[in-house]
């Protein structure tokens with residue numbers, strides 16, 4: 001394709017100033033000029049991220065009524081509420097780029113939008129709640145700590161706040177699994193079974209290998225992604241493998257080995273066919289997750305209507 005047409009973004013003189021700002025480490029703010037592709041990529045990524053938080057309430061939320069103690073129930077309720085709040089911050093961040101809440105919600109509920117593959121796996125036992133906190137929040141934090149340094153101001157600031165809350169999520173999950181791993185034989189079996197089922201999906205949630213990641217090049221160029229998918233995955237593995245082994249659990253990867261030269265834990269092959277099946281809507285829980293979100297959306301219609309009526313009445317009173 002010719003790159004000398006009028007649409008060629010590289011011919012826009014504002015692009016040089018925009019890229020210079022990013023190179024100086026300045027944040028791009030909502031009213032600032034930005035290339036259309038920068039805006040499009042951010043809306044894509046932030047809305048997918050918001051949907052992930054919103055759907056991500058479901059696997060753990062199912063366990064609130066069955067938590068084994070008041071303490072565990074209170075922690076879990078706080079965590080699930082936090083995920084709802086994260087969805088709100090992120091939908092707002094996407095709105096600063098011109099996306100509307102209605103469009104984003106329609107894209108999610110109609111199945112057009114993506115959200116993280118990880119939330120299409122079932123939470124079968126109570127230990128899954130702990131393993132989600134330790135592994136899924138652990139992987140999310142690795143990725144989001146990187147995004148806290150991204151070039152778009154509202155996304156970067158949302159990430160700072162979300163990461164501090166998710167650090168608590170990570171800690172409570174780890175504490176729970178360490179307790180069960182040192183507990184009765186039945187508790188140890190439950191913790192190991194949860195690790196067996198969540199390990200590989202947690203590696204997958206950090207995205208395809210770099211050579212199969214079409215968005216990384218442009219996201220890196222404009223300071224949105226500061227590390228590649230494989231780099232973040234390696235950081236996650238290096239931190240979590242020693243801790244899981246220390247807890248007496250075994251990692252369900254017969255090829256896993258420590259490489260002295262690089263200081264990295266090297267994992268075996270990831271089942272990318274499974275990953276893409278899940279991303280395309282054919283994972284174990286895709287249909288159930290969307291049905292639950294659609295039900296909640298319809299069930300909550302009266303709240304949106306009441307808020308709109310209240311807003312209209314308040315505006316009318318202020319005008320009087």
Ligand code: FAQ
Pocket residue numbers: 044045048049050052053056057083114115116117118132136137140143204205206207208212213214215216219229279
């Ligand atoms: N699932 O070119 P790339 C959480 C898609 S939050 C589904 O590498 P990119 C908190 C990707 O969209 C978890 N689709 O993409 C929590 C693209 O398709 P598109 C969510 C995926 O953007 C914890 C295509 O594959 N975090 O867990 C996935 O450069 C516990 C090619 O991929 C975020 O969203 C996937 N896993 O890198 C909540 C963080 N991976 O859009 C409750 C922000 C890739 O071109 C409980 N997002 N795809 O049609 C990101 O950092 C990036 O978007 C990546 C993917 C790293 C996820």
